[in-house]
Amino acid sequence: MTRSSYQVRPCxxxxxxLETHYKWxxxxxxxxGKDGNDIKQVLYPIHPSSFxxxxxxxxxxxxxxxxxILASICAIQYDDNNGFLAWxxxxxxxxxxxxxxxxxxxxxxxxxxxxxxxxxxxxxxxVHNYKNSGFVVxxxxxxxxxxxxxxxxxxxxxxxxxxxESPQLLDQLVDRDHHTIGMRRPTFIGHWVQYHxxxxxxxxxxxxENKVVGFGCMRPLESGxxxxxxxxxxxxxxxxxxxTRLMAKVPPGAEYTTDAWMTTPETKELFEDRLGWxxxxxxxRMWRKGTNINKNNEQVPCPYESxxxxxxxxxxxxxxxx
Ligand SMILES: CC(C)(COP(=O)(O)OP(=O)(O)OC[C@H]1O[C@@H](n2cnc3c(N)ncnc32)[C@H](O)[C@@H]1OP(=O)(O)O)[C@@H](O)C(=O)NCCC(=O)NCCS
Numbered sequence: 001m002t003r004s005s006y007q008v009r010p011c012x013x014x015x016x017x018l019e020t021h022y023k024w025x026x027x028x029x030x031x032x033g034k035d036g037n038d039i040k041q042v043l044y045p046i047h048p049s050s051f052x053x054x055x056x057x058x059x060x061x062x063x064x065x066x067x068x069i070l071a072s073i074c075a076i077q078y079d080d081n082n083g084f085l086a087w088x089x090x091x092x093x094x095x096x097x098x099x100x101x102x103x104x105x106x107x108x109x110x111x112x113x114x115x116x117x118x119x120x121x122x123x124x125x126x127v128h129n130y131k132n133s134g135f136v137v138x139x140x141x142x143x144x145x146x147x148x149x150x151x152x153x154x155x156x157x158x159x160x161x162x163x164x165e166s167p168q169l170l171d172q173l174v175d176r177d178h179h180t181i182g183m184r185r186p187t188f189i190g191h192w193v194q195y196h197x198x199x200x201x202x203x204x205x206x207x208x209e210n211k212v213v214g215f216g217c218m219r220p221l222e223s224g225x226x227x228x229x230x231x232x233x234x235x236x237x238x239x240x241x242x243x244t245r246l247m248a249k250v251p252p253g254a255e256y257t258t259d260a261w262m263t264t265p266e267t268k269e270l271f272e273d274r275l276g277w278x279x280x281x282x283x284x285r286m287w288r289k290g291t292n293i294n295k296n297n298e299q300v301p302c303p304y305e306s307x308x309x310x311x312x313x314x315x316x317x318x319x320x321x322x
Pocket of ligand 1: 028088089090091095096097098099100101102103105121122123126129130132133
């Protein structure tokens with residue numbers, strides 16, 4: 001068997017994405033959304049050319065070439081020109097450490113080179129590699145799992161509205177996502193809200209004055225757990241009530257998970273002390289500059305030290321894409 005040179009190309013269709021990015025992520029136990037619906041309903045429709053695969057041609061005899069897909073990455077550019085890398089995987093363990101990963105990673109970076117900033121969420125083992133590629137850690141994300149411990153509402157005068165049925169709130173949700181995480185991505189948030197109308201639940205919390213004081217979504221996973229993300233709220237009590245209201249959408253006994261933004265001082269208090277959930281694993285948000293830096297975007301989108309970002313940021317929208 002001979003192998004011809006390695007090539008990186010966009011996926012041909014959603015089927016190919018599900019057979020590579022989605023399947024390999026499940027093998028890694030990443031589990032971003034049941035049936036790959038986060039990819040099918042949100043990410044692929046708005047960013048089809050972002051899903052890349054690394055391939056070689058295998059040849060037993062001349063004229064009998066077969067393409068083998070070895071590696072995946074997703075290199076998304078959001079509306080504001082910030083980029084994000086995800087699903088960086090060499091599918092088969094036996095194909096790792098042969099240079100296939102780094103090549104597709106570099107192609108992903110190249111595709112995003114005209115971004116302002118390029119971000120990713122790193123597993124701990126890969127942080128040193130990403131540092132070698134110019135990335136710097138700017139935040140920590142801890143995955144918490146737990147159950148509903150019969151919480152009562154702390155702010156009973158608030159009202160939760162279904163965001164998919166409240167199109168007039170969309171601009172506010174886009175603004176909140178922007179001011180919380182530092183990237184502006186109306187197309188993504190619009191699709192994320194719609195996705196949760198059929199494949200999950202999305203709530204905006206309003207106070208007595210009808211002001212939106214929080215925003216949260218929850219989706220089922222392949223494992224049977226329910227993942228909460230995002231969780232943005234103006235106070236710890238509002239955040240807790242959003243979690244309580246989301247958990248009430250599914251039968252008692254369910255298990256929940258969330259990817260919590262640990263730079264917010266109250267996050268640990270919410271998930272560990274109040275809800276009694278357990279920390280499982282920590283990821284690291286890393287950023288590097290692209291070429292499109294000017295005086296308006298010279299600060300990293302989501303730095304450790306920004307108070308605007310510390311306040312109200314409890315859980316990330318998706319650990320895959322920020
Ligand atoms: C991470 C992964 C994709 C790397 O792929 P790989 O094919 O094994 O890596 P390569 O053989 O291309 O690595 C070649 C070299 O580049 C380094 N490298 C790999 N990715 C790199 C990156 N993004 N930036 C800089 N260096 C990198 C490697 O450490 C290696 O260095 P060495 O020769 O000094 O040992 C692969 O190990 C994998 O699929 N792991 C499981 C999924 C995972 O954890 N993905 C990352 C999530 S954040």
